[in-house]
Amino acid sequence: MSTPEPIKWKNGSLYLLDQRKIPFEISYVKCVNYIDVAEAIEDMIVRGAPAIGIAAGYGVVLAAEGGICGVQSAIERLSKTRPTAVNLFWALKKMEEATASFLKATDCKYSSSESVEAKLKDYLLETANKIHQEEIQIENLIAFYGQRLLPERCNVLTHCNAGSLATGAVGTALGIIKMGKAMGKDVRVYCDETRPLLQGARLSAWELWMEGLDVTVICDNMAAFLMKKGGVDLVIVGADRIASNGDTANKIGTYNLALLCRHHGIPFYVAAPRSTIDMDLVDGEAIPIEERRPEEVRSFGGAKIFLDDISVWNPAFDITPNDMVSGIITEVGILEKPYKRSILEAASKSLCLEEIKKSEESIGKWRKGR
Numbered sequence: 422m423s424t425p426e427p428i429k430w431k432n433g434s435l436y437l438l439d440q441r442k443i444p445f446e447i448s449y450v451k452c453v454n455y456i457d458v459a460e461a462i463e464d465m466i467v468r469g470a471p472a473i474g475i476a477a478g479y480g481v482v483l484a485a486e487g488g489i490c491g492v493q494s495a496i497e498r499l500s501k502t503r504p505t506a507v508n509l510f511w512a513l514k515k516m517e518e519a520t521a522s523f524l525k526a527t528d529c530k531y532s533s534s535e536s537v538e539a540k541l542k543d544y545l546l547e548t549a550n551k552i553h554q555e556e557i558q559i560e561n562l563i564a565f566y567g568q569r570l571l572p573e574r575c576n577v578l579t580h581c582n583a584g585s586l587a588t589g590a591v592g593t594a595l596g597i598i599k600m601g602k603a604m605g606k607d608v609r610v611y612c613d614e615t616r617p618l619l620q621g622a623r624l625s626a627w628e629l630w631m632e633g634l635d636v637t638v639i640c641d642n643m644a645a646f647l648m649k650k651g652g653v654d655l656v657i658v659g660a661d662r663i664a665s666n667g668d669t670a671n672k673i674g675t676y677n678l679a680l681l682c683r684h685h686g687i688p689f690y691v692a693a694p695r696s697t698i699d700m701d702l703v704d705g706e707a708i709p710i711e712e713r714r715p716e717e718v719r720s721f722g723g724a725k726i727f728l729d730d731i732s733v734w735n736p737a738f739d740i741t742p743n744d745m746v747s748g749i750i751t752e753v754g755i756l757e758k759p760y761k762r763s764i765l766e767a768a769s770k771s772l773c774l775e776e777i778k779k780s781e782e783s784i785g786k787w788r789k790g791r
C-alpha cells in the first residue's frame with residue numbers, strides 16, 4: 422500500500438488530503454481560492470515544511486483570476502499562515518518572481534483583461550508544478566545521500582512526520598528510511614507520538630506501516646529509556662527552518678531528542694532540502710516560533726483532558742543548537758560541521774546528474790517493492 426498524495430491539482434482546483442483525520446479517514450478538502458488554502462494551512466489540513474510551500478504556490482495560482490492584485494493579496498495572506506517553516510516564504514518568493522517575470526515578458530502591468538489573467542494563471546501553474554516536481558527529485562537525492570549514514574541493520578528513532586505526507590514526495594527523514602529498506606537494509610523505526618497533535622503516531626507510523634516498514638510507536642517521554650536500553654542507533658528528523666549556522670527549528674520535542682542523543686552518544690541527523698535553510702539568519706535565535714491554540718494541549722485525540730481555567734504554553738517548534746547536530750542531509754550531500762562553512766558551500770552547488778539517476782533507480786526499486 423502506498424501513502425495517498427497530500428497535494429493534488431485537478432481541473433483547476435487544489436485538493437488537500439485532510440491530515441487531521443488520518444489514519445481513520447482518507448478524505449480531501451477542495452480549495453477553490455487562496456483563502457481556502459490559507460485556512461487549510463492554518464488548520465493543519467496540510468502541514469510539514471515542504472508541503473506548506475507547495476500548497477501555498479498553488480494558492481497563488483488560484484488567485485491569478487483576480488489579476489496582479491489578486492496575486493499580491495494571496496501572497497500577503499498566505500505569508501501570514503504559519504511563521505516557522507521557511508519553505509512557505511521560499512515558495513511565495515518564487516511565485517512573486519514568476520509574476521514579475523510574466524509582467525516583464527508581456528509588458529501588461531496594468532492590464533486586467535481576462536486573457537492576460539488566464540495566461541498569468543497558466544504561467545503561475547507551471548511555476549507551482551515545477552516547485553512540486555523539483556521537490557520529488559530533491560527528496561530522492563536526500564534519501565540517496567542519507568544511505569551513507571544508515572547502517573545495514575539499525576534502529577532509527579524519528580519525531581513528528583517528515584515523510585510523504587509532509588512533502589508531497591518520498592519524504593526527508595522517512596525517505597532515507599524507506600530507501601534503506603528498498604536497498605535491503607534491516608531497519609526498525611520508532612516513532613515518537615509527538616504531542617500535542619500526534620503527527621508521529623497518526624501520520625509517520627501510518628505512512629511507514631502502509632509502506633511495509635517495521636514500525637513501533639512510543640510516547641514522547643519513553644525515548645530516554647529506549648536509548649538507555651540500547652534500542653536506538655540513530656535519530657533522523659526533518660526541519661522547518663535551519664539558520665545559516667546550522668541551528669535547526671523542528672517540531673517541539675526535537676531538542677529533547679538531541680539532548681538525549683548527546684547523553685547516550687547517539688548520532689542525531691537532520692534531513693532537509695536547501696529550501697529549508699534560511700541564509701538570512703545568523704543563528705536560531707532569530708527563527709520565529711509559532712505558538713498555537715491552548716486547546717491543542719488541553720485535549721488528546723479530541724477529548725478534553727484538563728480544565729480550561731488552567732493556562733497552557735504551546736510552542737509548535739523548538740531549536741536544536743548546531744553543535745548537537747551530527748550532520749545535515751541535503752540534496753547536494755551531507756553537510757558537516759562547521760555548518761557556517763558547509764551551508765555556504767552547499768548554497769552554490771548544482772545537483773549532480775549522475776546521483777539523480779542513481780537515486781531515481783533506488784526509488785524505483787522502493788516503489789516496486791511496496
Ligand SMILES: CSC[C@@H](O)[C@@H](O)C(=O)COP(=O)(O)O
Pocket residue numbers: 468469470471506580581582583584587588592593594620658659660661671672673737
Ligand atoms: C519534511 S517535514 C519537516 C518538518 O516540517 C516536520 O518535521 C514538522 O515539524 C512539521 O510540523 P507541522 O506542525 O506538522 O507542520
